[in-house]
Amino acid sequence: MTRIVKAVGDRGVLIDCASLDEVLAVAAGLVESPPRGVIDIVPAARTVLVTVDPAVLPVDRVIDWARDTPERNPASVDTAEPLIVDVEYTGEDLADVARFLACSEREVVDRHTGTTWRVAFVGFAPGFGYLVADDARLTVPRRPSPRTSVPAGTVGLAGEFTGVYPRSSPGGWQIIGRTEVELWNPDAAEPALLRPGRVVRFREAI
Incomplete structure (x- = not known):
């Protein structure tokens, strides 16, 4: 299923997810190597918000990146001691x-x-x-x-x-x-x- 990504003004995009498991996997993929200009990646219960500096990274490019970045196993994101x-x-x-x-x-x-x-x-x-x-x-x-x-x-x-x-x-x-x-x-x-x-x-x- 195609990931639903929509602009939130000129400073961010919102990714709609079907489940919390999908939120975690999407966020894990995005935090691996965000492009220059991404300020924050904020997961919630059914969405992931990506905020950016529009002077560095236009929202239309963020939409493409957020839609095409593969999901990752959340366990691979934070490898610090519990x-x-x-x-x-x-x-x-x-x-x-x-x-x-x-x-x-x-x-x-x-x-x-x-x-x-x-x-x-x-x-x-x-x-x-x-x-x-x-x-x-x-x-x-x-x-x-x-x-x-x-x-x-x-x-x-x-x-x-x-x-x-x-x-x-x-x-x-x-x-x-x-x-x-x-x-x-x-x-x-x-x-x-x-x-x-x-x-x-x-x-x-x-």
Whole structure:
């Protein structure tokens, strides 16, 4: 199927994808060797946005490049060591998650820590990464009623994703634990600890 690519003004193009898996594969292909003038490549749940400097790279050339660049395996993009996140699995929704998955709370923790997660995209709040895995053993619905305030460091599940709240905010994810890892520091050289493609492993805090 021909990849659907459309201009977004004179500073970018948007690629429509059929699935999150396609988003990850398309983004992996684009980041391998972007032409001069590409400023950023931003994956989302069903799209990939490419922003450019139009004085260097006209949008019509970006459209051709974005349409013709082959997909890649996302695992080949970020070869850095996995980020280890220590978690206290004492979340308020851990029992509900176990009941939904028809397993024990211990098994929920074992599944979460035994899975290799990858940041699919970031959004919702600065530093918030949507992490996915190769299997669906921890797919759960969001809470029917969101909480008005979820503390920074809260680890949750929603749909096929897991994530860590980088700061206090409202949220409807199923809370399974908390971590002390700081995911967002606006004063750091790289404020966000998570970036698309980053591999993350969760470890139970002792």
